[in-house]
Amino acid sequence: ETxxxxxxxxxxxxxxxxxxxxxxxxxxxxxxxxxxxxxxxPLELMFVYNFKEQTENNSVPSRFSPECPxxxxxxxxxxxxxxxxxxxxxxxxxxxxHEKEKLFFGSGTQLSVL
Amino acid sequence: RKEVEQDPGPFNVPEGATVAFNCTYSNSASQSFFxxxxxxxKEPKLLMSVYSSGNEDGRFTAQLNRASQYISLLIRDSxxxxxxxxxxxxxxxxDSWGKLQFGAGTQVVVTP
Numbered sequence: 001e002t003x004x005x006x007x008x009x010x011x012x013x014x015x016x017x018x019x020x021x022x023x024x025x026x027x028x029x030x031x032x033x034x035x036x037x038x039x040x041x042p043l044e045l046m047f048v049y050n051f052k053e054q055t056e057n058n059s060v061p062s063r064f065s066p067e068c069p070x071x072x073x074x075x076x077x078x079x080x081x082x083x084x085x086x087x088x089x090x091x092x093x094x095x096x097x098h099e100k101e102k103l104f105f106g107s108g109t110q111l112s113v114l
Numbered sequence: 115r116k117e118v119e120q121d122p123g124p125f126n127v128p129e130g131a132t133v134a135f136n137c138t139y140s141n142s143a144s145q146s147f148f149x150x151x152x153x154x155x156k157e158p159k160l161l162m163s164v165y166s167s168g169n170e171d172g173r174f175t176a177q178l179n180r181a182s183q184y185i186s187l188l189i190r191d192s193x194x195x196x197x198x199x200x201x202x203x204x205x206x207x208x209d210s211w212g213k214l215q216f217g218a219g220t221q222v223v224v225t226p
Contacts, residue, residue, distance in 0.1 A: 004157075040122065043158070043201070043216040090157060101148050101205050101214060105157035 003027040006091050006106035013081065014114050021076040021109045023091030030096045032074040033103070034066060037088040049074060050096060081113045117141060118204050120217035127192045127224050134188040135220045137202030147178055147185045150201040152219065158201055161187075192224045 004025045013019050025032065034046040048056035049068040063085075065077040074091055088110050092103040119138045127133040139147075147164035162169065164176040164185050175188040185204075189196055202217035 040218060042116075042118065042218045045214065101146055101163075101203065102160060103158075105159070107157050 004091060004093055004104050004106035006089075006109055008109055009107060010110045010112075012112045012114065013078070015081060015083075017081075018077070018079040020078065021089055021091075021111075023074040023076075023106055025072055025074075025091075025093040025104070025106075027093055027104060029093035029104070030071050031094045032068060032071070033092040033094075034064075034074065034076050035090040035092060035105075037090055037108070039087075043090070046076075078111075081111075083113050086111055086113045117206075117215040118202055118217040120200075120202050120220045122218060123221040124223045125220065127189075127196075127222060129192055129194060129224055129226055131192050132188065132190050133192060133222060134186060135200070135222075136184045136186045137204075137217050137220075138182075138184045139202075139204045139215070140183070141204070141206045141215075142183060144183075144204045144206045146205040147176075148203040148205075149174075149176060149185075149187050150203055150216075152199045152201055154198075161200070189222070192222075194224050194226065197222060197224045 007022045031050045033048050036044045045058050046060045047066045052068050063080050067075040088108045090108045091106040094103050117140050125133050149161040150158040151161045152158040162171050164178050168177045173190045177186045199219040199221045201219045204215045206213050
């Protein structure tokens with residue numbers, strides 16, 4: 001158990017659906033991240049939140065909408081996704097965004113868009 | 115050119131043998147380096163940092179070659195449990211926030 005919990009573990013959705021991914025960290029960290037991992041490709045950083053403030057949006061399409069109500073919780077709201085958005089979505093946390101190398105990841109949500 | 119490149123493998127290693135693999139990075143300004151391990155269908159986990167002088171953690175040895183811009187990971191006395199994908203991570207710190215670059219990973223399969 002890494003201290004970072006993601007739900008759901010698996011998600012299948014149609015292109016017209018709206019769903020949300022949830023992440024919670026119990027480590028007392030102040031920075032949280034969303035990463036996308038496609039098969040055989042490097043992890044791609046999507047969003048960074050530091051002390052609840054979004055500090056980075058890595059040119060992510062607007063069909064992905066993050067929300068960070070507090071330092072322990074992070075959401076990724078999904079709507080009108082495309083099949084190419086199918087991937088493993090990983091949430092991570094670190095002490096703060098200056099210590100971004102020492103990341104603690106959740107188990108991820110395996111997303112399939114039909 | 116990819117910022118961080120790794121041989122995808124797989125490296126098939128008999129149990130008890132030694133395996134080593136490299137990761138090259140393109141940004142000469144890169145300042146910190148790490149190896150993460152990712153088991154099949156699991157999340158990545160930090161394995162070790164890579165220091166300029168090289169460092170060892172049990173059976174794992176990491177080296178940095180700044181001149182040739184690569185880092186390496188060596189695993190001695192391989193165990194079945196070492197089977198995983200090893201991700202190279204580079205922080206170029208080109209600004210105050212830094213930019214973390216991940217490699218696509220090198221798969222290691224340790225066989226009985």
